[in-house]
Amino acid sequence: MKSNAKPILVIGGGIAGMTAAVEAAEVGYDVILVEKEAYLGGRVVQMNRYFPKMCPPSCGFEINVRRIRQNPRITVYTLSDVEEISGQAGDFKAVLRVKPKYLTGKYPVDVSVVEKLTGERNNDFNYGMDRTKGLYFPHDMAYPHGYVIDRETLSDTDAGVLQGSMPDDAIDWEMTDEKIKVKIGAVIIAAGWKPFDATKLDTLGYGQYQNVVTNVMMERMASNNGPTGGEITRPSDGRKAMNVAFVQCAGSRDENHLPYCSAVCCMASLKQARYLRDKNENSKTTVFYIDIRTIGRLEKFYYDMLDDANISFVKGKVAAISENPDSKNLILDVEDTITRENNHPEFELVVLATGMAPNSINIKFPSELLLNDYGFIEGATNIEGIYSAGCSKHPCDVSSTTKDATAAALKAIQCLIGGEE
Amino acid sequence: MQDTVGEKTKESPEAPVVEEKEIAVRIEPDLEFIRALSMQGGDLFKKCMQCGTCSATCSLSPDSKPFPSKEMAWAAWGMKEKLLRDPDVWLCFHCNDCSTKCPRGARPGDVLSAVRQESVINHSFPRFLGRMVNKPQFIPLLLGIPVLLLGLALFLRDPIGEKLNLSNFTGDRIIFNYSNMFPHWLINGFFLIISMIALIAILIGIKRFWRELRAMSGSNGRAGPAKSLISSALVSLKNILIHKNFDKCTTVHSRYISHMFVFFGFMALSMVTLWVISSGFNPLIKTDFVYPFGFWSPWKVLANLGGLALLGGLALMIRDRFRDNEHTSTGSYFDWTLISTLLIVTITGFITEILHYVRLEPHRHLVYFAHLVFICALILYLPYSKFAHLVYRTVAMIYAEYSGRNVASLRSKEIQYSG
Numbered sequence A: 001m002k003s004n005a006k007p008i009l010v011i012g013g014g015i016a017g018m019t020a021a022v023e024a025a026e027v028g029y030d031v032i033l034v035e036k037e038a039y040l041g042g043r044v045v046q047m048n049r050y051f052p053k054m055c056p057p058s059c060g061f062e063i064n065v066r067r068i069r070q071n072p073r074i075t076v077y078t079l080s081d082v083e084e085i086s087g088q089a090g091d092f093k094a095v096l097r098v099k100p101k102y103l104t105g106k107y108p109v110d111v112s113v114v115e116k117l118t119g120e121r122n123n124d125f126n127y128g129m130d131r132t133k134g135l136y137f138p139h140d141m142a143y144p145h146g147y148v149i150d151r152e153t154l155s156d157t158d159a160g161v162l163q164g165s166m167p168d169d170a171i172d173w174e175m176t177d178e179k180i181k182v183k184i185g186a187v188i189i190a191a192g193w194k195p196f197d198a199t200k201l202d203t204l205g206y207g208q209y210q211n212v213v214t215n216v217m218m219e220r221m222a223s224n225n226g227p228t229g230g231e232i233t234r235p236s237d238g239r240k241a242m243n244v245a246f247v248q249c250a251g252s253r254d255e256n257h258l259p260y261c262s263a264v265c266c267m268a269s270l271k272q273a274r275y276l277r278d279k280n281e282n283s284k285t286t287v288f289y290i291d292i293r294t295i296g297r298l299e300k301f302y303y304d305m306l307d308d309a310n311i312s313f314v315k316g317k318v319a320a321i322s323e324n325p326d327s328k329n330l331i332l333d334v335e336d337t338i339t340r341e342n343n344h345p346e347f348e349l350v351v352l353a354t355g356m357a358p359n360s361i362n363i364k365f366p367s368e369l370l371l372n373d374y375g376f377i378e379g380a381t382n383i384e385g386i387y388s389a390g391c392s393k394h395p396c397d398v399s400s401t402t403k404d405a406t407a408a409a410l411k412a413i414q415c416l417i418g419g420e421e
Numbered sequence B: 001m002q003d004t005v006g007e008k009t010k011e012s013p014e015a016p017v018v019e020e021k022e023i024a025v026r027i028e029p030d031l032e033f034i035r036a037l038s039m040q041g042g043d044l045f046k047k048c049m050q051c052g053t054c055s056a057t058c059s060l061s062p063d064s065k066p067f068p069s070k071e072m073a074w075a076a077w078g079m080k081e082k083l084l085r086d087p088d089v090w091l092c093f094h095c096n097d098c099s100t101k102c103p104r105g106a107r108p109g110d111v112l113s114a115v116r117q118e119s120v121i122n123h124s125f126p127r128f129l130g131r132m133v134n135k136p137q138f139i140p141l142l143l144g145i146p147v148l149l150l151g152l153a154l155f156l157r158d159p160i161g162e163k164l165n166l167s168n169f170t171g172d173r174i175i176f177n178y179s180n181m182f183p184h185w186l187i188n189g190f191f192l193i194i195s196m197i198a199l200i201a202i203l204i205g206i207k208r209f210w211r212e213l214r215a216m217s218g219s220n221g222r223a224g225p226a227k228s229l230i231s232s233a234l235v236s237l238k239n240i241l242i243h244k245n246f247d248k249c250t251t252v253h254s255r256y257i258s259h260m261f262v263f264f265g266f267m268a269l270s271m272v273t274l275w276v277i278s279s280g281f282n283p284l285i286k287t288d289f290v291y292p293f294g295f296w297s298p299w300k301v302l303a304n305l306g307g308l309a310l311l312g313g314l315a316l317m318i319r320d321r322f323r324d325n326e327h328t329s330t331g332s333y334f335d336w337t338l339i340s341t342l343l344i345v346t347i348t349g350f351i352t353e354i355l356h357y358v359r360l361e362p363h364r365h366l367v368y369f370a371h372l373v374f375i376c377a378l379i380l381y382l383p384y385s386k387f388a389h390l391v392y393r394t395v396a397m398i399y400a401e402y403s404g405r406n407v408a409s410l411r412s413k414e415i416q417y418s419g
C-alpha cells in the first residue's frame, strides 16, 4: 500500500523538517527534504546549549543526521527552495530550484587555498559578527559536511586562485540554477523563524550602540565555534562582560511590533544567564521582564535560579537605552513596577531578548495559502494536503517542535493513504 | 469615600494612615466609576498589562512613584478615590508619548485625560452641573440659560426694543453701536455677576481638591514642604508661561505652539476685557477714555492680535486632532466642547467686529448676541468643563513644587556624563 504512494515534500530542513522527514521515512514513505541553506539543522545548530537539559545541540542533531543519512527514502536538497506547487492533495507537482554549488565534489578542497582568497562576506551563521571568505565551511557540524562557494563574494582573481589549486574538473563555473520537477502527495511546511529585526526597536539602541546585542548573537558568542571562541565579551572592547542586562519581550507582546509572546525568549535568557554564571565568574546579571514565562516543567529552571544572588529579576519592561559615550556602558530607562520606581541602571552589556518572526515563504501554491493574524501558518492549512510544523506554525521550543513535526508527518501520511483509495 | 479599606482606616482614629501600603488594601472596585471612565473614552485601561513602559517613557514623570502606570492599575481596579485625589494626573500634559510606546494600545495618556475629566466633575460644585456640562444631551439647556439671562437683561432694560430701533427698522444705515444694545454698565455688571458665580464655584472645587492634596502629603516620604507656597507658585507660573512641559512632548510637538497661541491669545483678550471693565474706576485710565476703541488704539490692536492667535492656535489644535496618526488623541467630548466654545467665541467676536465696520443691520446684533451667549457659557461653565484645567492644573503644579513632587526624572538620554 505504501510502496506506490507519492513522496512527501518537506520544506525547510530545521529540526522540524528533519524530524518530519525521518518520522515519515522510517515508516516507509518517501520524503524530499528541501533546505535553502547549505546545511541542515536550521536555527538550533546556532545555539550553544539547549534548555532545559543544557546539552549541546550536537546531541540530538547528530542522531537525526545519522537517521537521514542511513535512510534511502529521504532525498535532501540543500541550497534549494520550492518555486511552485500545483495540483491537489495526493497528487501535487512541485518545481524545486537548486542553486549551483560549483564544486563537483570529485576532489577534496585544499584548505590552504582559503587564506589566499581576498573577497569576504558577512558570516550569517554568526549573525554578522565575523566574516568568511567566498569559500567557506558553514560550521563544524554542517551536514552535508563540506565547503561552500559564495560566487558573489569571490573576486575574479579569487576564482582563478581557487581554480588553480584544484584539478580542472573539481569546479564547474558554468553551473546555474537547476529546476527539478517532482510529483508529490503531500507537503509539510517547516520553514521556521527568523529573529525579530531589533533595529526596529528605535529606543533600544541596537545597531547604534555596540554593546547592545540580541539573544541569538549571545548564543553564538557563548559557543566554542562562535566568533569569540566561546567568550562572552563586549563587542566594543573585547572585555569580559561582568554586568549584563537582559531585556525581555524586545519586540514581542507589543502591538507596534510582534503582538504575540515568542514563547522561548524567557527560557533563552535564563539559559544565557547560566552561561554567564559559568563563563564569567562573579558576573552579575539582571533580567528585566513583564512576566517570566516558563511553562510547565520549565518553571523549575527559573525557580532554581532565584536563589542565585548574582542574578536579579526586575519586573518592568525597558523603555529606552542610552550609551555612555566614554565607557560604552548602557543606561536603561525602566520602571520597577513592584517598587514603583523609575530606575536608570548601568550595564556593560545588554542582551535584547528578541522574539521569533515567522519566515516568509515565496512559493506559488494552487490557491492562496492563508496566514493567521500573526503571520504564521496553521497546522492544517486552508489547502488540503499541505501542513505546517514547528516555528512556521507558532513560536515554540525544540521539544514542541519535534512533537509538532511528528504530528505533521502523520497528517501527511494520512493524506497519502487517503489519496490512494 | 469608602472605596478602599485604606480610606476606611483613615476614618477610625486609632488606625494609622496606611495610604501607600497597598498590600493591605482590599480592593472594592467602583464599577460606576469604571463605567464613567469608559464613557469618556478611557476604557482602554483594561488592556494594560502593567509593563511600566509608559512611566519609563514619560518625560514629566518623577522617579519615585512615577505615572501613568500606577494610575492604569488603579483605573482597572476601579480605585476611584486614589485616582481623583492623585495630583499626578494633572502633571500629565497629554502629550501621548506614553500611548505611542504602550505595547498594548492601552492609551495611558487618554486614560489620564479621562481621569482629569472625572476629577473636575467630582470636585465641582454643584456636582450635578458638572455631570450635565459633560453630557451632549444637555447642550440645549446649557445654552438656553445664557440666552435666557442675556435676553432677560435686554428685556428689562429695553422692553419694546426702542433703543435698538428694532420696531421701525427700515434698512437705513442707522448709526449706532453695540452699546445701544448692551450699554457698558449693563454688560460689565452682567459679566461681573456671572464671573463671580463661576469664581465661587471653582473656589469650592479647588478647596476640595487642595484638602485632598494635603491629606495625601507625607505619602511622598517627605516630612515637610520642599519650598514655600509663594516660591512654588512663582516657579509654577514661570513654567506655565514658558510652556516648559509642552516643550518636552515628542509625539506631537506642535501642541507646544498651538497651546502657546491659544494661551497667550486668551490672556491678551482677558487683559483687554479687564482693562475695559475697570475703566470706570481704574486710575491708570484717563478720564477721556473713549469707547469703542479706534482700530489702531493699542488695546484694539492687542485684542485683534489676541483673537488671531486664538484662532490660529485653535486651528492647529483641531488639525492635530484630525491628523492621520494613530498615536495622537482625537479628543473626547470634554475636550471638544472647550475647543468648539472657544472657536465660536472667537469667530463670532471677529464677525461682530467686521460687521461693526460694515454696519450690516440688524444681523450684527444677532451675531453679537450669540457672541455674548458663548462667552457667558464659557465663564459660567468654566468650573465644570475642560476649562477648569486652567485652575486645577495650576494648583496641582504648585502643590507638586510645594511637596517636592515636581522633579521629573532625567531620562537616560539626558543624563550628563562627567567623563
Ligand SMILES: Cc1cc2nc3c(=O)[nH]c(=O)nc-3n(C[C@H](O)[C@H](O)[C@H](O)COP(=O)(O)OP(=O)(O)OC[C@H]3O[C@@H](n4cnc5c(N)ncnc54)[C@H](O)[C@@H]3O)c2cc1C
Binding pocket: A011, A012, A013, A014, A015, A016, A017, A034, A035, A036, A037, A040, A041, A042, A043, A044, A047, A049, A050, A051, A052, A080, A081, A082, A190, A191, A192, A193, A194, A215, A216, A219, A264, A265, A268, A271, A354, A355, A356, A359, A360, A361, A362, A389, A390, A391, A392, A396, A397, A398, A399, A401
Ligand atoms: C535565542 C533563542 C534561544 C533558543 N534556545 C532554545 C533552547 O535552548 N532549547 C529549545 O528547545 N529551543 C530553543 N529555541 C527555540 C528553537 O530555536 C526553535 O524551537 C527551533 O529553531 C524551531 O525549529 P524549526 O525547524 O521550526 O525552525 P528553524 O530552526 O528556523 O528551521 C527552519 C529551516 O527552514 C529553512 N527554510 C526557511 N525557509 C525556507 C524555504 N522557503 N525553503 C527551504 N528552506 C527554508 C531555514 O533555512 C531553516 O533551516 C531558542 C530560540 C531563541 C530565539
Ligand code: SF4
Binding pocket: A248, A249, A250, A252, A253, A260, A261, A262, A263, A264, A265, A266, A267, A290, A291, A292, A293, A353, A355
Ligand atoms: S517568552 Fe518571555 S520574553 Fe519572550 S515574549 Fe514571552 S514573555 Fe516576552
Ligand code: SF4
Binding pocket: B047, B048, B049, B050, B051, B052, B053, B054, B055, B068, B069, B072, B098, B101, B102, B103, B104, B105, B106, B107, B108
Ligand atoms: S505601557 Fe501600556 S501596558 Fe504598559 S503599564 Fe503603561 S499602559 Fe499598561
